[in-house]
Amino acid sequence: MKLSEITNFLESIAPLNYQEDYDNAGLIVGNPSQEIKAALVSLDCTEQIVDEAIDKGCNLIISHHPIVFKGLKKLNGKNYVERVVLKAIKNDIALYAIHTNLDSVQNGVNAKICEQLSVKNPKILAPKSGILKKLVTFCEHKDAAQLRDALFSAGAGNISNYSDCSFNIEGTGTFKGNELSNPTLGEPNVREYAKETRIEVIFKTQDERKLLATLFQNHPYEEVAYDIYPLENQLQNVGSGMVGKLTNALSGLEFLKMVKAQMKAEVIRHTAIIDREIKKIAVCGGSGSFLLKHAIAAGADAFVTADFKYHEFFDAEGKIMIVDIGHFESEQFTSNLLIDNIQEKFPNFAIRLTEHNTNPINYFI
Known part of the structure; x- marks a missing residue:
């Protein structure tokens, strides 16, 4: 199939405008009209992953983390980023990244973490703003219903769990066309007064x-x-992190043991075990320290994420237990999430999960 068929689908579940400003999600290497035989899915895109794609006959690599975050001024293979890009181009392999845009959607990275930890009815922890707009238009009363329906069918009027949302005001509009006009109502060079509906x-x-x-x-x-x-309105089903409740409350120690097992973490860094049961938890795949205040405000007993710095652990102030499981560990099930989505949409497409662990961090225990 065409590369554009796959990328269009991925961007339908995780639109590119949901990514953070620093990110570089999307098609990094490749031509949208390129024919794709098979795809390899991984968390990272490294030289080892490109070699695996070559060995398995995959000419598309879909990774969570983009191989290119910043602009490349030269391509001479002096570092691993340039070597990956050069090898991909040389072997006609397309590179696609689906990163913070997949973090931000309701059924994305954080929902997968919640699934692993048996968190029920999770909701977005910090909803995004700035991704909604309002359309206002005017037409004759008799045409308003048909026009509204068309706009609804095109995706307008959806607010959280509600569809077909609009606001309508009846009033009088005026216009006068010149000699080159062909007005639907009235005649050129004559001011017309029309009974119109304002649709928002x-x-x-x-x-x-x-x-x-x-x-x-x-x-x-x-x-x-x-x-x-x-609009600056927040979109409640798009944003950073998630928060929800466990099926059963656990002691702090029981919770740590459960997280370690379910997230396949070799080691967990955490603040002092709080003196209450863990019931409500917040999660964020990858670096989530920026959401600590949101997790506390949401009343979470624990916050499962990664990449907390030393002094940031003090910010818990006994109000919440920070559970830092590691960046790779928090996002490792993202590849499975992508494969499940792609297979459901394209059941006959050859999609493969990498056999390699790309975690650059090793633990001596």
Whole structure:
């Protein structure tokens, strides 16, 4: 199949505009029209992974972490990033990364952690803002219902668990076309007064092009009047981390043992075991210390994540137990998540899980 078929699907479940500013998710190497025979999925993209892809006849590598975070000024193989890119290009292997955009969605990286830890009904810990917009348009009363339905079908009007959401006001619009106009209502060079409905709908920024195309195709006027406003509203099912409750409350020690086993962690760094049962927990795959205040505010008893610095452990202040299981350990099941999604969408496509552990950190126990 075409590379674009796979990347379009991945970006439908984790839109690129959900990634953090520092990130570089998306197609890093490859042509969207390239024919893909098979794909290899891994957490990281290293030289070892590219060699494995070559051995297994895979001409696409889908990794969670991007091999390129910053711009490359030269490609001469002086470091592992350049060597990976050069080897991929030489062997006609496409590289695709699905990183913080997959972290941010309801059924992404953090949902997989919650599944491993038997966390029930998890919700986004820190919802994102700045990814919603509002469309306002005007049309005659008689055309409003048909236009609203078309906009809803294009993805507008969805708010959390509700669809077909809009606000409508009836009023009077005025316009006068010149001699080159062909107005739907009235005549050129005559000011017209029309009984119109103002329609307001919210939409996600990634749907703007599709929504405007739908608006122009379905609006009866020769010249479509519309406004688009950026919103700071938070989208409750998109954001960082997740929080939910365990099926059964556990003591601090029992909780640590469970996390160690379920997340296959060789070692856990943690703050002092708190003197209460662990019931509500927050999670964040990868580096999650920036969410500590959110986890405390949410009333979590423990926060499972990675990459806490020494002084950041003091910030728990006895209110929560920080459980640092390691970056790789927190995200290692992401590859399984991706394979499950791709196989469900493309059941006949050859998708393979890497045989290599790419964790750069080793433990001497």
